[in-house]
Amino acid sequence: METISKTVTSEIEYEEPNYFQTVLKQTKILLIKNWRIAYRKTVTTTIQLTVPFFFVGGLYLIQLAVSNALDTNAHYRNSADIKGFSSPDSLNAFILTNPNITQAAYVFNSTSNGIFSYDIQYNSSCIASWGSSGNLCPPPVENIITPMQVTMDRQIIRYQNNLQNPTSNSSDVQITWNSGIFAHPKTLTYNIVTDLGSIFFFASLMFQFVLMLQDMVLEKETKLKEGMRMMGLKESSYYMSWFFTYLIFIILNVFLLIASGFIFQFSFFKHNDFGTYFFLFLFFGFSIICFAFFLSACLRKSQTATFLGFFLFILFSVLQAFIPNLLYIEGKPYSVQAIFSLLSPVVFAKGLTDLAIASDMGGIRWSQISNNSPVFPLLMVYRWILLDGIIFIVLGWYIDNVFPGEFGTPKPFYFFLTPSYWTDSSSMKWEANSEYEPTPVEDEDVRAEEEDVNKMNHGTEHAVIIKNLVKVYRNNMFWKSKKDFYAVKGLNLTMEKNKLFCLLGPNGAGKTTTLSMLTGLFGPTKGDALIFGKSIRTDMVAIRKFMGVCPQHDLLWSHLTGREHLELYSAFKNVKASQISDQVTERLNEVGIQNLADSFVNVYSGGERRRLSVAIAMTGNPQIVFLDEPTTGMDPVARHSVWQIIENAKRKRAIVLTTHSMEEADILSDKIGIMAMGRLRCLGNNLHLKNKFGAGYKVTVFLKSVGLGSHSSMANLNLVNNIQNRIISFVLATLEGTSVASKTTEQIVFSVPRQRTEQLPYFLETLEINQNSLHIHDIDVNLSTLEEVFLKIAEDAEKERKTK
Numbered sequence: 023m024e025t026i027s028k029t030v031t032s033e034i035e036y037e038e039p040n041y042f043q044t045v046l047k048q049t050k051i052l053l054i055k056n057w058r059i060a061y062r063k064t065v066t067t068t069i070q071l072t073v074p075f076f077f078v079g080g081l082y083l084i085q086l087a088v089s090n091a092l093d094t095n096a097h098y099r100n101s102a103d104i105k106g107f108s109s110p111d112s113l114n115a116f117i118l119t120n121p122n123i124t125q126a127a128y129v130f131n132s133t134s135n136g137i138f139s140y141d142i143q144y145n146s147s148c149i150a151s152w153g154s155s156g157n158l159c160p161p162p163v164e165n166i167i168t169p170m171q172v173t174m175d176r177q178i179i180r181y182q183n184n185l186q187n188p189t190s191n192s193s194d195v196q197i198t199w200n201s202g203i204f205a206h207p208k209t210l211t212y213n214i215v216t217d218l219g220s221i222f223f224f225a226s227l228m229f230q231f232v233l234m235l236q237d238m239v240l241e242k243e244t245k246l247k248e249g250m251r252m253m254g255l256k257e258s259s260y261y262m263s264w265f266f267t268y269l270i271f272i273i274l275n276v277f278l279l280i281a282s283g284f285i286f287q288f289s290f291f292k293h294n295d296f297g298t299y300f301f302l303f304l305f306f307g308f309s310i311i312c313f314a315f316f317l318s319a320c321l322r323k324s325q326t327a328t329f330l331g332f333f334l335f336i337l338f339s340v341l342q343a344f345i346p347n348l349l350y351i352e353g354k355p356y357s358v359q360a361i362f363s364l365l366s367p368v369v370f371a372k373g374l375t376d377l378a379i380a381s382d383m384g385g386i387r388w389s390q391i392s393n394n395s396p397v398f399p400l401l402m403v404y405r406w407i408l409l410d411g412i413i414f415i416v417l418g419w420y421i422d423n424v425f426p427g428e429f430g431t432p433k434p435f436y437f438f439l440t441p442s443y444w445t446d447s448s449s450m451k452w453e454a455n456s457e458y459e460p461t462p463v464e465d466e467d468v469r470a471e472e473e474d475v476n477k478m479n480h481g482t483e484h485a486v487i488i489k490n491l492v493k494v495y496r497n498n499m500f501w502k503s504k505k506d507f508y509a510v511k512g513l514n515l516t517m518e519k520n521k522l523f524c525l526l527g528p529n530g531a532g533k534t535t536t537l538s539m540l541t542g543l544f545g546p547t548k549g550d551a552l553i554f555g556k557s558i559r560t561d562m563v564a565i566r567k568f569m570g571v572c573p574q575h576d577l578l579w580s581h582l583t584g585r586e587h588l589e590l591y592s593a594f595k596n597v598k599a600s601q602i603s604d605q606v607t608e609r610l611n612e613v614g615i616q617n618l619a620d621s622f623v624n625v626y627s628g629g630e631r632r633r634l635s636v637a638i639a640m641t642g643n644p645q646i647v648f649l650d651e652p653t654t655g656m657d658p659v660a661r662h663s664v665w666q667i668i669e670n671a672k673r674k675r676a677i678v679l680t681t682h683s684m685e686e687a688d689i690l691s692d693k694i695g696i697m698a699m700g701r702l703r704c705l706g707n708n709l710h711l712k713n714k715f716g717a718g719y720k721v722t723v724f725l726k727s728v729g730l731g732s733h734s735s736m737a738n739l740n741l742v743n744n745i746q747n748r749i750i751s752f753v754l755a756t757l758e759g760t761s762v763a764s765k766t767t768e769q770i771v772f773s774v775p776r777q778r779t780e781q782l783p784y785f786l787e788t789l790e791i792n793q794n795s796l797h798i799h800d801i802d803v804n805l806s807t808l809e810e811v812f813l814k815i816a817e818d819a820e821k822e823r824k825t826k
């Protein structure tokens with residue numbers, strides 16, 4: 023057997039923060055946790071943070087593509103046409119009435135005495151430029167002005183020379199020229215932001231919404247949220263930590279969105295006041311965080327969350343594209359506008375459209391937000407978006423409390439009116455639920471326990487008192503059905519302080535369900551339990567302060583280290599900040615994973631994860647610890663060291679253990695209850711159960727070697743058979759009622775009934791006297807094992823199931 027190092031548990035000092043300090047402290051540590059995980063999920067986080075840049079960039083590319091398309095379609099020139107006009111005014115009149123069919127014009131000012139002056143006027147719009155499509159707007163100097171100037175100058179010189187003397191040079195010619203653009207009507211530029219901006223800006227923020235919804239529902243689905251709650255997490259801290267995590271994401275996104283807007287030179291960002299669009303984006307970000315909260319309270323599966331998230335993304339993209347134009351117009355009743363304004367994407371789109379249209383006309387100043395539009399000006403848009411957010415967050419909080427779904431205990435619909443909700447105060451309330459119709463109890467120990475429990479009025483003398491606890495897994499959440507499954511059928515039980523109670527039972531017996539109710543993972547259908555006098559129905563928050571839990575499935579974050587997990591839970595348990603580091607090291611040493619302390623949990627083996635879960639359960643010196651199959655998957659060395667931890671731990675606290683290892687139950691338990699098919703079948707300490715349910719004793723007779731093995735021969739086998747038969751005949755004749763349990767070439771195991779206890783010493787003496795003549799090497803006597811007791815109970819339950 024390996025040496026087990028004794029761990030000396032140092033005295034833990036606690037902080038006693040008030041409710042608000044606790045919430046703030048927990049929020050801070052959860053924020054650190056969220057950001058650590060986000061930082062370590064490098065690729066996902068980078069995409070999450072930079073998504074607005076890609077959306078705005080995409081918008082810019084579309085703008086380019088649309089402009090080019092307009093270029094291609096322009097039928098802008100017919101270069102064969104040359105027209106003459108009598109005056110600049112008639113030229114201008116022609117150009118204004120026939121836009122974009124003339125590329126350029128010469129306007130002659132004076133042509134006297136060898137002095138020439140002319141202007142070159144050209145079409146400055148991109149669509150009329152020279153060159154083919156693809157060149158968005160080629161420079162006029164190279165394409166128009168220079169060729170025209172060179173051509174004209176040459177012609178003037180030629181003309182002048184011909185007039186005077188064809189052979190003389192042109193030094194006495196003086197030419198001045200100017201260039202300018204055509205007269206043109208008011209320019210209409212294509213503004214992509216007006217048409218598509220709202221979809222793109224909306225999409226870049228909605229991306230966060232989908233991810234957040236998925237993150238939150240995933241933590242719920244994987245029970246991590248409930249795991250933290252069981253260890254003392256405050257609901258408000260949990261929500262605040264997600265809220266601030268995503269608010270920071272949103273703020274970073276908004277800044278990146280604005281920066282991208284400037285990089286791509288959108289007039290939306292250049293011409294409107296910064297505050298006008300900054301607050302619009304920020305408030306919309308806030309409202310989608312609240313909307314995600316609301317939905318996460320209603321959803322259970324992360325896959326559904328992702329699907330719904332994308333569906334809403336598309337639905338709102340469509341709605342916000344056309345509803346604002348139909349809705350926010352003069353003459354529409356305010357009530358209709360108000361109803362649609364409950365959807366923040368719709369009001370957001372209205373705000374964006376206002377800003378986009380205004381950006382072509384100088385933009386909106388911050389001082390104009392209350393009157394920039396006759397219907398729903400920006401100020402009203404801001405107010406509605408904020409109101410939407412507040413409505414959704416309140417609804418989400420209410421639903422989460424009253425309909426917590428699979429996990430969590432439903433609170434009454436008026437829970438927010440009860441002082442205990444706000445103060446964590448315990449009401450010491452004993453919920454004697456009379457609705458349960460008891461099933462007849464066959465075992466007298468179980469019946470006696472039930473009678474004791476029914477006499478108890480308060481539960482402070484015991485660590486746990488369970489009274490008529492029932493759990494029904496409903497087939498659907500609305501009505502009772504025949505398919506409803508009764509997992510626990512009226513459990514009555516007490517567990518003592520400073521003792522270890524072991525709950526055993528075959529698979530599906532209802533052990534985990536019972537533990538889940540006791541730890542507040544979900545509420546009982548009927549009945550109640552008091553833990554150190556506090557009801558699991560009404561005082562779970564108070565109970566969690568002194569409770570440690572090691573759930574059946576490890577609730578761990580792959581991207582956090584073992585040390586970080588323990589630091590997080592120590593803080594939940596209010597261990598003094600200055601002591602956390604020492605306490606964490608102590609817990610890590612205790613379970614023997616100190617060498618993995620700074621490795622991420624995703625590299626831990628199954629057994630190492632279990633050890634970390636046990637260390638988490640023991641964090642903060644809880645008065646009661648629930649261990650659901652804590653040693654599953656551990657090697658024998660680890661298992662023995664965990665047994666030693668449990669053995670040490672139970673001196674100061676109550677421990678409730680479930681296990682499939684009979685050895686573990688035998689060694690550690692002070693009291694054992696065996697459940698099957700949702701009911702308690704027997705109760706007592708291991709000796710009592712073995713005596714009561716075990717077959718009696720096992721006598722193992724070891725045969726002397728006759729040289730079998732690889733050299734076995736027929737003759738030797740016959741010899742062994744003879745020896746075995748003689749021993750069996752002798753034993754069966756000496757001790758009445760004995761039977762052969764098993765037989766090998768080396769040993770024979772006999773089952774001796776309990777009724778023969780008194781004759782056993784005489785029988786063993788006789789066997790010893792005949793040891794040599796019977797060819798016996800050794801004899802061993804054992805009481806029935808717990809395993810036999812377990813098998814008998816399971817067998818009885820199986821028979822009961824078949825007869826039903």
Ligand SMILES: Nc1ncnc2c1ncn2[C@@H]1O[C@H](COP(=O)(O)OP(=O)(O)OP(=O)(O)O)[C@@H](O)[C@H]1O
Nearest residue numbers: 495507509527528529530531532533534535536574
């Ligand atoms: N969410 C659920 N919905 C419906 N039935 C459930 C649900 N959870 C558990 N059950 C059923 O309730 C019964 C009791 O389950 P429970 O997990 O409590 O058993 P257990 O004794 O802990 O078993 P094991 O030893 O295998 O862990 C099982 O038959 C199980 O299938």
